[in-house]
Amino acid sequence: MLLKNYKIDFERELSALYDEYEIDSFFYILLEDFHHMKRVDLALNPNFELSPEMHHQWENVVSQLKEHRPIQYILGETEFFGLPFYVNENTLIPRPETEELVDWIIKENLQVEKNEGLRILDIGTGTGCIAISLAKNLPNAKVYAIDVSEKALATAQRNAERNQVAITFIHQSILETDDLQQKYDIIVSNPPYVRNLEKVEIKKNVLDFEPHSALFVEDNDALVFYRKITELATQNLSENGQLYFEINQYLGKEMVWLLEKYSFKNIELRKDIYDNDRMVRGVFR
Template identity: 40%
Template sequence: MKNSKILFDDFIKEITLPESRDEITALAYLVFEAQFDLSRTDILLGKSIPADAFTTSKLSQIAQRINDHEPVQYILGKSLFYGRYFFVNPSVLIPRPETEELVHLILSTHAKDERQLNILDIGTGSGCIPITLNLEHKHAKVSAIDISDQALATARRNAEWLNAVVNFMQCDILHEQPVLSDLDIVVSNPPYIAYEEKSAMHSNVVDHEPHLALFVDDKNPLLFYDVITDKSKLMLKTNGSLWFEINERFGKEVAQCMQRAGFVDVNIHKDASGKDRFVSGLFIDPQQ
């Protein structure tokens, strides 16, 4: 048995990333929670844990991978989202806190709905959006699509692990129309980072996370928003809503895209950092 606080401090000393002490400590807490099921309080109190030579060797290997700028979520194979752990790997993006905010906005908007909500998530990745909506709203009937078979395999594994019911389908949204209709909600966190922004990004993101889910052509940064907005009109029922996570640079442009397509009550929502991060709007069917 070994004092977890001593082991924790030794682990932090092995991390040589050029980050603040607070950031490195936060990474270390993630590792110790995943590896030893320890809370911060457990560590601060020095709770004793089994720790042999194999354990310390494994911790050193994890520290080295962190020093090589590999995301800790990929090292651990899981990431926390909305209070649940999701399996992640390099075929899917690591779920972000901003996407938790998007899910929370949707749930808050529909908190009092007692009718069935038919929902589609476009570009689902790990499945964190549709799975969370299914588990958090008792009337949510959720489907999700992605172009990547590997991403869909990860999403299905997460749904099974978390006992969620989601209909996952392979679909290239740029070239195919999902065969769905009468939807109450379409939500998407599509690729929205222009390649010209790549040089300003951290290497742990650029070198490890899937570019297919991150980047869009510099010449057409609104490509996915234009396509998804148009295709959503064929799937949403009247008064159905479309929700996007966006690049903070393009809030007004995404809102205008939706307005041109006939969506009403279009709103730009800020994230916890005060940046334009989400856009929502209602579809009114002109034929009704």
């Protein structure tokens, strides 16, 4: 079968579950992964033939997509901040909004990092995407990363090796931590922040496959991780140290109040590309 003809079947089989943009995205992600071809390559090779084995491989992916399995888990990897990352059901799939947080940290601290180096702690590292991207782009920094999940840390370690950066990984429950043992110039976290009441807004591919422990918090204590991390930051940030969070879009004001309560200064709440309150930074003096 010609691949250009199979594309019609691919789109038809998935049209009841995904919109046209998503299906198009899936197709070209798979085209590159399976055949190392981009959109233009297919246009230039209209007679590209699928072998029976390759046809079976495509159909296997279609079957999994019909079950709403995320394509990143199907392929076992994704890209974040221009870097490749292994992903699996033990880790959240990195999001574009988190790339914005990483970009903010790098731009704010690049000059300081060049002159002095930085000690950075990523709390709830998951795939390691934040810690690794920071280590890659702030090469003089010493980067540490904490997670409660040993399986997530194993994936993060593989990703650090894949991207050739040195990260100190720590297996630790932040909610059971009384002291972080050393001073840091930057503490960053993208902790669980989706309230159970917001599950109705979550797509099936996220709800059924991504780890709930990394996503959800109780409705009556949605800031439990933020409060604990902020409290620890007051003990373990260096003078003028910075605390960065990715946040629940509905709780921006509450996050500003929390940082004010703990005497943080120069607090800035930023929106993401979708115009949602998504990240906040405070300086501890």
